[in-house]
Amino acid sequence: MVEASGTLTRRLLLWLLLAPALVWLLGLILLPHLDLALLSFRERTGPGEYAYSLAQYRTFFAEPLYWDVFVRTAVISLIATAITLLIAFPIAWTIAKLTQGRVSALLFAVCLIPFWVSETVRTLGWMILLRETGVLPGVLVSLGVTDAPVEMLYRDATILVGLVYTSLLFMVVPLYSSLESLDDSLIEAAYDLGGNGWTVLRTIVIPHAAPGITAGCIVVFMLTLGNYLTASLLGGKNSLWFTEQIYTQFITRFNWEQGAAFGFLLLLLSSLMVWIGLRLSGQKFADVMSRS
């Protein structure tokens, strides 16, 4: 009897501990998405009258603007992820392998410090630097590189800079943890057996860090794909970013049905990309997620 009630208490405790997570998962993610799914398959037929249809999805494929923006968002996000990886890898390598103790902790802090400032303020900081009357165009004029100040905002490159800057830490952390666990003697052994810098990177370092690389890329890709602030502030109102289209449908047009369909398409896209990424890198989802 005692044992039975003990098991019961333990079970109850487990459920209580899980409760916040379950409430969050059910109430804030699953239910809204179910509602969005229902919304997206609905069409207004008259005042206050709705019918189930695929019209919202049809509009997406029929209207080239939506489709273009969708592809554009995906491509820029991919490019931003690739650039973030290229920049974060040497940083993570430096922190994990070339420095120790205090120096490596300090470098980590340097990566983290920008996150003490709100994302909005950081993005506005970029605007101060890059706008036509801003710091960087002024410097270029005084150095004689350009004759007149150049407007650096509202370009695709600017969006990329902003996206990479915001995502860097989320790439550095999983890369760092996977590089940290790489035994230095493996690298030395590879050199000893005749490897050079490139082959050691390709045959030893990258295969070892693959879960970390995949985890970082998935996180960064999702963050950039769903990013609203950087794209709309640095890219301007015409930045043609897909989250902006969703925002417009929900808030400006008050067309929730269309917005819901867009939201689902974006979810589909990111899931597809994650799946492709996992297939290409030959990684297991659980393995990768435990690294991020």
Place this chain on the structure above:
Amino acid sequence: MSAPQDFDLEAKSALKRFGTHTAVDSLSFGVKRGSFFSILGPSGCGKTTLLRMIAGFIEPDGGDIEIGGRSQRGVAPNRRSVNMVFQQLALFPMMSVGENVAYGLARRGVGRAERDSKVRAMLERVGLPGAESKRTDELSGGQRQRVAIARSLVLEPTLLLLDEPLGALDLKLRERMKIELKQLQAAFGTTFVYITHDQSEALVLSDQVAVMNAGRFEQVGSPQELYYSPATPFVAGFVGANNRIEGRVSAVHGALVDVATPEGWVVRAQTQTGPDGRKPGVGDAASAFVRPEVAVLGRSAAELDLPPAAAPAPVHEGVVESLLFDGANSAVLLRETKTRAEFRVALPQTGRYADLKVDERVVFSFAPERAVCFATGGHG
């Protein structure tokens, strides 16, 4: 005298400093082709630095290292005909056994077909036929070591460096791997340079052993030379078990001296020229070293079974302090009756004194010719 071309490895005043600490202090030595050469020393003696210098991971601050008669100055580790077996073996976990062994061949641009046949032949030679597709974590510790050696030897290096590869294994496996290593070396005929802090590994495996201390070689010689005629007090203390008796020389009888401890115990030992070229004379501070198996034990002086010697061996009295039973290596720890000095005597393997009791009074003796004595300090 060997001609220089008989050496696969030659160090010429190789020097390495870390800050003010001299890790390798102007070392010069040669390793003969096809031999098993061990560098034996306590941790921190500079042996790892020396090995990494030979492998090319550390550039010497002075002097030179020649491999196969060619200077290795400025030659990167991936361009030396030297391969290394790492302490933790460093097998690539992301690759199969076959890919591990093929790694170096692939880096040299050897074609797939040739690579596969070389890998197959090599795995057969190390007793792992058909293990190509296995994962490295499916192997036992001994098999992993064989893969690590195969991975290096398939490249046919002039020199194979081994960085305490047995250190991580448990005792039973270590004993077996010692034998296996020696057989592998004999079978391949490759020159092995082996570093270890374990004197038993060095003695069992090697043709030549260098005892290293504080960046220098104290003595280079065959295991027998190191054991029976140590050149320095450090070697006498480090190689094999030894009783160390410190005191001053009270009398000289030809090649033998009497060493008196401050408490007044006198032992007789053969003088040995120390590293400074001096033999101990009367009044000199000196250390005598007596191996436990050189000393014999008895319940009375008549029982002492000493080998025939020129001069009669002095007989000492003692009390059993503790019994150290360890099968064939069993010993008894005594205290000399008058001075309470500690002395260790190996028990005969016949089991004759298996019934010794703590606090029992015994006599012990040793042939002075088989004990060595070095001058250790100033004249007083």
